[in-house]
Amino acid sequence: MKNPGFFTRWFHRMASPVWFYQISGKLLPWLWVLFAVLLVTGLYGGLVTAPADYQQGDSFRIIYVHVPAAWMSMFVYMVMAVSGAIALIWRMKLAEMVMVSCAPIGAGFTFIALVTGSLWGKPMWGAWWVWDARLTAELILLFLYLGVIGLYSAIEDKRMASRAVAILALVGIVNIPIIHYSVEWWNTLHQGATVTKFDKPSIHIDMLIPLLLMAGAFKVFFAISLLLRTRNELLERELPRQWVKQLVEEKDG
Amino acid sequence: MRLDVVGLHCTRGYRSLFSELAFTLEAGQLLLVEGHNGSGKTTLLKTLAGLREPDAGQVLWEQQQPIVWLGHSNGIKDDLTALENLQMMQVMAGADSLLRRDAKSCISTLERMGLAGNGHRFPRHFSAGMKRRLALCRLLLSSACLWILDEPQAALDKAGIQLFEALLAEHLAQGGSAIMTSHHHVGLQGSHIQRLLLAA
Amino acid sequence: MRLDVVGLHCTRGYRSLFSELAFTLEAGQLLLVEGHNGSGKTTLLKTLAGLREPDAGQVLWEQQQPIVWLGHSNGIKDDLTALENLQMMQVMAGADSLLRRDAKSCISTLERMGLAGNGHRFPRHFSAGMKRRLALCRLLLSSACLWILDEPQAALDKAGIQLFEALLAEHLAQGGSAIMTSHHHVGLQGSHIQRLLLAA
Amino acid sequence: MAEFFHMGGYALYVWTSFGIAAVVLLLNIVLPLQQHREVLRRAADFHELEGRTKQ
Amino acid sequence: MHIAKAFLSVLKRDVTVAFRHRNEIFNPLLFFSLVTLLFPLGIGPSPKLLQTIAPGILWVAALLAALLAADNLFRSDYEDGTLEQLVLSPQPLSLMVTAKVLAHWLVSAVPLLLLTPLLAVSFGLDAPTIGVALLTLLLGTPVLSFVGAIGVALTVSLKRSGMLLALLVLPLYVPVLIFGSNAIDTAASGLPVNGQLYLLAAMLVLAVTLAPLAIAAALKMSVSQ
Amino acid sequence: MHIAKAFLSVLKRDVTVAFRHRNEIFNPLLFFSLVTLLFPLGIGPSPKLLQTIAPGILWVAALLAALLAADNLFRSDYEDGTLEQLVLSPQPLSLMVTAKVLAHWLVSAVPLLLLTPLLAVSFGLDAPTIGVALLTLLLGTPVLSFVGAIGVALTVSLKRSGMLLALLVLPLYVPVLIFGSNAIDTAASGLPVNGQLYLLAAMLVLAVTLAPLAIAAALKMSVSQ
């Protein structure tokens, strides 16, 4: 193959650690700006301009952290599983690192969804926690993330550990549809699809827009945190390499 | 049937054990890997056997071609009798051996390895050397061309070591090849023996 | 300080390994137990160390007097660093050693055994020979008069074996005594060396 | 303003939610940054040691 | 046909080993009955209450028994080095692994199925419900074995892994638990349970086809440390 | 004072090892919460029902966690040969063993105590009941550790002992389970629970004084094979 296609070239460059380290360093400031904009507008819209819900009053404002976090908890898992697949199939080291970096962030989002959900549940359902299908499924997602983190830290050789984690992440994917459809499969206390019914979202537009802004902010936040963690992972693994040496020397000198 | 190793590089943790290692092993040749404790012999052998992935470089060996591997652990099951262990070794050795699989060949193998009369005993009741002898039976049960052995003589008494060396010599004479480490003196001699010194 | 063995009889299963075994080991003497694989060396050593009870006969050794035991397994913890392992060895060696327990003596012990620089590493990252060297450190850390060692040279390279023999010679010269098995040639010589051949 | 913080009587729930979310998100930035410094330090140590042993 | 022969040899070997240590067959059984027994002790002997929670208890006990039994699926093979030999063998690894899991299921779960009716009767379940309970266990326990085997394969190289295994595997067991106990519950109220049974069957098919690949990959990883 | 020093060294060593593998502390915790989680999944989400069976569930989960954690109390020591060294050491064996069990309890049970209030709240227990639950666990879990250690010491030389251990130990755990969960139950109905607590305390004293001797004897037996 004389002239590798654009994709192949891109793929190989993506796999090159130095290149990734540099480009991500350049990308980060822009992501920060985007995040700040989305967060401020979203918070302002959600906490100030959106009208109070006629049933739930102001307590509904928890939606602006709860729902984005809940969505992200599932999205991050998907990212983790997909990079796990790439890592397993093409042995791409960068995908391994992305996968491993996803787990703590996803666990964080899941934790937020759980805590804010139960804070919302107390005024709405009168209990901090009910053993409802969706709630339980989300709790299980947290355990899946913890399992990934636990397995990765338990195996010392990090290349082996990432292979193990990739397998686990792929197997654990079965839980995602369960979380999503739990509200349909069992009659539960938890809200059914209100926002994600795209044909006719059953939520007021003034409430919806800030929600989407917050969801965007959370996505960008994920990107930032992921890059930070992946860069650390990369440095950790490439510690003896020349480029890390240069980097350290530049920092020191 | 030859083994080519090019540019092999292995690390443990952040430490590089060896790099740019290259050699060729032809039919009938023996490679003795030498080096002090901790120099990376076991790591090299595991990599050659395909149990570990090298950090760089390649091990070129004909695909699908089986090998015999014997590491620091014996790979025998304490809960199967010696004979049943041999039968499992045959199954694991691949399709050929399933055809000529019979109890008789197993019994004669045991006899040859000095374990006559122990066929129906369990290896958990064997001494360290007897276990090693049982593990070495797989050399006789497999038709693989390449043997990779990590300190095969460990725990063997003098008679056991002589027995092993005879087996090895026979295998080489028949055009097989082998790679092994040993802290013992190896009695074989000749131009078909290469030595590789690992010095980290 | 002498060890008296009278009328010792040991069986495994229904098989009698040796019977009416008797010997005396005085200060400064070394007993080399020899025999083919499965002849009962390990069983004898475990009985002498007090880990097994003999079927008949007695092992007379001054009560409460500590010994050093090293079996086929190393007795080191993979999850403690090499130095921490040495400290535990000191604790286990008994009260005396608690008094003169200090990190410095541990470090110099490691150096002596050729493990300098590995003090803060974990034995699970050691090679087979390095683990054995670490296990042998207990010879240096204990003040026990009697050493009972089952194939101490297993997995050691040539330098390691020399090191061990030097330690042993020193121990004997200082009036200690030792019992060991070995399939290796043992380099020591002199009238203080007894040999015991087990032939089942 | 006071009304804004009062959240129609749900202040405790709403602000704790936002607060906990903020803390977790913040941790997700602070920990990696801390780790980054740690890794760079270890890399420096490593290469310094390496340089010394080579001489 | 060599492959089939090898499959059968491995199956036979593992069953033989298990029958040799008879406790490998009796122990999950006893564990299962002990755990089901602990509840009446912990909760109190109200028959009404026990009947309500019986499906849940049966399934939780089955699940814990499966978890505990799984732990020695590959461990001894790893420790004595036969796992290395299995991985290096020219025989297809995922098939050999399937044979091992199947043997494990035969030995650890089938006796448990045979005991279930007895325990179910002691909790006051009626005959049709017991039938459904058996059916769910028949479909569900192989899934537990296969999924458990993945977890074991991932952790076998670790020294102290019992708990980590639980952490990895229990979340994956949850769907089986939910549908299994839910089916019994539904049957107890006299409703049809086809839906749950189909779902369990689907999980079984999925597990049997995909898990061996995951197990094989995980074992290769574990051996290479 | 040498003995005290040796006792502390062993205690410190075991705690160090556990802290080094952090999962040894987190895993019993996670297992405990996962098992408590299984019940609502298996039994169904009715809060009333769950509240009734909560004491039983908490105690059964604690008991199983103790059982699983016990398994690696002496196993790794046996396998790497340090147990032989311990038995041959001139230090008094039963004391060294007490140190090991104590370390094990600190590492595996104490975190579990800390988690209990959270789980109890999720089952809807009230504050005084939670206090009693904690007290029973505080008194009961050391008994579980000591009794478990006897079982482990007896079975450590066997290859596949997980289940056998469960069989040996669970019957001995039953009294603790009964008094423990009964105390919580009683407390939930607002009655005094002194009787149960005294009994648990008596068991604790008995376990601490007698178990070490049994453990030491069992270990000597196990090592001599």
Ligand code: HEM
């Ligand atoms: C601990 C308790 C809770 C947990 C674990 C939880 C979890 C989740 C999850 C995982 C989602 C995303 C589902 C998906 O996209 O498929 C979600 C969405 C949502 N939750 Fe919760 N939740 C909890 C409590 C609550 C409460 C109390 C309310 C309100 C009364 C609520 C309202 C919503 C809404 C409105 C959505 C968006 C639904 C959509 O359109 O997708 N949640 N929750």
Ligand SMILES: Nc1ncnc2c1ncn2[C@@H]1O[C@H](COP(=O)(O)OP(=O)(O)OP(=O)(O)O)[C@@H](O)[C@H]1O
């Ligand atoms: N646990 C056991 N149960 C029953 N029999 C055993 C057991 N261990 C060893 N034996 C038998 O006892 C005999 C002596 O074993 P022992 O381990 O003492 O031999 P050894 O001289 O140390 O051999 P080696 O040189 O191979 O280490 C052997 O024939 C063996 O079959």
Ligand SMILES: Nc1ncnc2c1ncn2[C@@H]1O[C@H](COP(=O)(O)OP(=O)(O)OP(=O)(O)O)[C@@H](O)[C@H]1O
């Ligand atoms: N699992 C491991 N993790 C990290 N490092 C390891 C591991 N195993 C071995 N090492 C390190 O790799 C180096 C080579 O080990 P290896 O086992 O290959 O040595 P060896 O030449 O076989 O030694 P021996 O003669 O003692 O068997 C050693 O320095 C050891 O510290």
Ligand SMILES: [Mg+2]
């Ligand atoms: Mg080696």
Ligand SMILES: [Mg+2]
């Ligand atoms: Mg021996």
